Amino acid sequence: MGFGMRINFVDVICDDSLRTVHANGKPVGYAFDIRLSYYRGLFLSCVDQFALTVDGQAVNSQDITFGIHGKSIPVNFLSHCASEFWGLTEPASIEVTTAQGLEPGAHEIDLTLMLRIPYMPIPVGDNLVYMPLDSCGRKTLTLEA
Amino acid sequence: MSKIELGASLFCFTAEYARGILDFEGCVRTAAAFGATGYEIVGAQMVPSYPAVSDEFAAEVAACKDKYGIGPVSYGANMDRGLVKNHHLCVDEMVERSIIDIKSAAKLGCSFMRQQFLISPEGFKRLAPYAERYGVKVGIEMHNPDTPSSERIQAFIQAIEESGSSYLGLIPDFGSFATRPNKPHWDTALANGASEAHLRLAADCRYEGQTFAQATETLKQAGAADAVFVALQGMYGYVTFYKEPDLEGLKNIVPYCLYCHGKFHYLDENNKEVSIPYPDILKVLKAADFKGYIMSEFEGHDSGQALDMTQRHIQMMHLMVQD
Numbered sequence: 001m002g003f004g005m006r007i008n009f010v011d012v013i014c015d016d017s018l019r020t021v022h023a024n025g026k027p028v029g030y031a032f033d034i035r036l037s038y039y040r041g042l043f044l045s046c047v048d049q050f051a052l053t054v055d056g057q058a059v060n061s062q063d064i065t066f067g068i069h070g071k072s073i074p075v076n077f078l079s080h081c082a083s084e085f086w087g088l089t090e091p092a093s094i095e096v097t098t099a100q101g102l103e104p105g106a107h108e109i110d111l112t113l114m115l116r117i118p119y120m121p122i123p124v125g126d127n128l129v130y131m132p133l134d135s136c137g138r139k140t141l142t143l144e145a
Numbered sequence: 146m147s148k149i150e151l152g153a154s155l156f157c158f159t160a161e162y163a164r165g166i167l168d169f170e171g172c173v174r175t176a177a178a179f180g181a182t183g184y185e186i187v188g189a190q191m192v193p194s195y196p197a198v199s200d201e202f203a204a205e206v207a208a209c210k211d212k213y214g215i216g217p218v219s220y221g222a223n224m225d226r227g228l229v230k231n232h233h234l235c236v237d238e239m240v241e242r243s244i245i246d247i248k249s250a251a252k253l254g255c256s257f258m259r260q261q262f263l264i265s266p267e268g269f270k271r272l273a274p275y276a277e278r279y280g281v282k283v284g285i286e287m288h289n290p291d292t293p294s295s296e297r298i299q300a301f302i303q304a305i306e307e308s309g310s311s312y313l314g315l316i317p318d319f320g321s322f323a324t325r326p327n328k329p330h331w332d333t334a335l336a337n338g339a340s341e342a343h344l345r346l347a348a349d350c351r352y353e354g355q356t357f358a359q360a361t362e363t364l365k366q367a368g369a370a371d372a373v374f375v376a377l378q379g380m381y382g383y384v385t386f387y388k389e390p391d392l393e394g395l396k397n398i399v400p401y402c403l404y405c406h407g408k409f410h411y412l413d414e415n416n417k418e419v420s421i422p423y424p425d426i427l428k429v430l431k432a433a434d435f436k437g438y439i440m441s442e443f444e445g446h447d448s449g450q451a452l453d454m455t456q457r458h459i460q461m462m463h464l465m466v467q468d
Contacts, residue, residue, distance in 0.1 A: 009163035009446070039159045039446070040189040045229055079230050085195050088163055118227035119261055130227040 004114060004132035008037050012137025013109050014091055020101045020143065027101025030143070031067075032109060033091040037135040041088045042115055044073065044081035048132070049114040052096070055107055059096055067093035104145035110138045148436040149466045152218055153181035154406070155191060157443040157455040162191065173209040179456045180463060183218035185259070185440045188249055190221075196245050198252040206253055218438055219257040219404060220250035220281070226263040236268045243268070243283075244275050251279035257403050258283045259316050262297060266304035269313065276312035284316035284403040290385045292321050293394025305401060315401045318442070320383075320408035322390035325420040326351075328411040329445045330379045337372035347377045352388050357381045384410070386420065392429050399433035407439045409458050411448075416461040427465045439466075 014033035021029040036042065044066070052059040064075045068086060072095070086092060094111075113135040120131040153176040161167040167175060169191055176184050188195050193202055210216035222243065226234045234242070243260060250258040258281050260269065269285060276283045285301045287293065298315070305313045326348045334344055346367055350360035360381070364373055380386070409418045417423075441458045443451050 007446075009160050039156075039163065040187060040223070041195060042189075043225065043228055046225075046227070048230070082229050085189075087193060087195065088190055089165065116227050116230075118225035119223045119263060121227065121263070128233065 004134035005117065006037070006134045007039050009039075010035050010037070011139060012037050012111060012113065012135055013139035013141065015139075016141070017091075018102075018107065018109075018141035018143045021095060021097075028099075029063075029095060029097040030102045031093055031095040032141060033093055034111065034113070034137065035091055036086055036088060037137070038088065038115075038133060041086050041090070042118070042133075044068075044078045044084045044086055046115045046118050046133075047075075047078040047113070048116055049112055050075045050078060051112040052094070053110040053112075054096070054102075063097045065095045067095060102143050104143050106140050106142050108138070108140050112136050148434070149430070150182055150438045151180065151459055151462050151466065152176075152183040152185065152215075152404075152438045152440045153179060153455060153459065154185040154187070154221070154440045154442040156185070156187050156221065157441060157451055159190065160446040160449070160451055169205065170209055170212075173215065174213050175452065175455075177213040177215045180459045181215060181441070183215055183438060185219040185221055185442075186217050186253070186255075187221035187223075188246065189223050192249065196242075196249060198249045203252050217253045217255045219259055219440065220246065220253060220255040221259045222246035222250075222261070224261040224263040236265055236271075239264050239268045240271050243272055247272065247275050247279050247281050247283065250281045255281060257281065257316075259286050260284070261286055262291070262301070266300045269301060270304040270308045273308040273310035273313050277310060282312045282314060282403050284314040286406070287315055287317045287321055287398075288406075289318065289320040289323065289383055290381070292387075292391040293317065293398045294391050298398070302398070302401060314403040315398055316403055316406060317395065317398065318406035318408045319421050319423070319426055320406075320444075322392060322395065322422060322426055323384065323386040323420045324388070324390055324422050325386055326376075327379055327384035327386075328419050329448060330376050330384060334372040334376040337375070338370045339372035339376060340370065343367060343369040343373045344376060347373055347380055348386075350377075351380045351386065384420075390422065390425075392425060395426065395429050396433050399430065399435050402435060402437065404438040404440060405430070405435075406442045407458065407462060408442050408444065409454065410443075410445045412454055412457050412461065416457045418458075418461075423461070423465060 017033035020027045065072045115133040116130040121128040155172045158172045
């Protein structure tokens with residue numbers, strides 16, 4: 001986790017939000033909800049880094065979607081979403097496709113989520129970069145049997 | 146009767162709103178109960194359909210006005226110049242985004258919109274016809290470390306003059322006139338291992354006019370803890386302070402002031418802001434015949450004291466404007 005501003009009014013990983021996703025008559029993945037750790041909402045194009053580790057295993061980013069406003073956005077596409085706004089109080093649904101879902105019980109979710117604060121340039125050398133925002137979260141969630 | 150009106154930025158209730166302790170209606174109800182006669186809303190914080198305003202939200206705002214007697218006076222916009230990765234929005238793009246904000250402000254019934262300096266003086270000037278069309282006066286937020294006399298603010302004043310429009314102006318934040326270090330930052334630094342002596346040394350560097358690099362070197366040699374350097378960033382940035390604040394400059398910009406941000410971080414038990422010289426600021430505003438809102442704007446949401454502080458700030462302001 002790098003340098004960045006942290007403004008933390010709520011947990012990033014939402015309590016009691018872990019659930020199994022079904023399709024084709026069987027478990028095909030899992031989902032949980034996250035909140036933005038900031039004082040205002042941001043457009044999704046401000047996401048600079050999104051990486052997920054579950055139970056110590058890195059999840060392939062191609063298998064993760066970010067769900068908001070009834071849309072499902074591959075996390076590798078977030079940086080293209082300059083008109084999709086993630087509101088301060090809006091939970092987003094993170095869905096991971098897997099071969100057989102997760103076992104019931106406790107699972108450690110570790111999310112690296114770094115964004116840019118797009119109105120806060122910081123001078124670095126000749127280039128202007130923007131203040132990084134740390135919206136990372138880690139929590140153990142329980143999947144009910 | 147005083148020509149100064151007292152409002153509150155709903156930004157004061159950021160922590161309570163984020164945590165679901167207050168919803169939007171709760172924020173309006175609280176501001177009204179504290180004595181605000183109008184409010185500022187930060188679009189990117191509380192407008193559910195941001196950046197546009199939905200009919201549904203406009204109706205909720207109107208219903209709150211009927212119920213609590215206060216409505217939105219100003220729309221706080223953000224200039225997200227870094228919206229697209231590896232690209233700074235150009236002036237055309239920033240103007241286009243601002244037009245959406247002006248429309249949203251108008252739909253909410255706001256008289257004013259606060260825009261941020263990244264729009265550039267050129268982009269700002271180009272907003273004049275849109276501001277006039279939608280009936281929303283647009284002001285550039287003057288925030289610490291800018292002061293009325295700083296180059297950036299002077300460039301915006303020139304843009305206002307060149308536009309020839311009464312729909313462009315400035316919105317000074319009282320934090321620009323701070324005379325003492327920010328108390329919550331100071332206390333946080335102490336809690337994180339800074340020594341009082343090193344913090345005083347940092348403040349003295351600032352008072353003496355050392356550059357940030359010089360101050361950093363001075364503190365390194367004194368063996369200051371990391372927390373001192375964190376505080377030092379603030380002392381040279383968003384919460385900087387001055388031996389002699391630019392009150393003369395404030396007098397000069399009053400004709401451009403659409404409204405003011407009554408910034409506060411910490412009020413002591415006598416309702417005195419410990420870092421910002423409110424009596425001196427109010428004296429200048431009154432002498433220069435300022436008419437309009439002072440919007441209480443609390444920063445220090447981690448303290449958990451936003452409600453108490455905001456209520457007391459508006460009480461303090463009531464007494465000051467009556468003097």
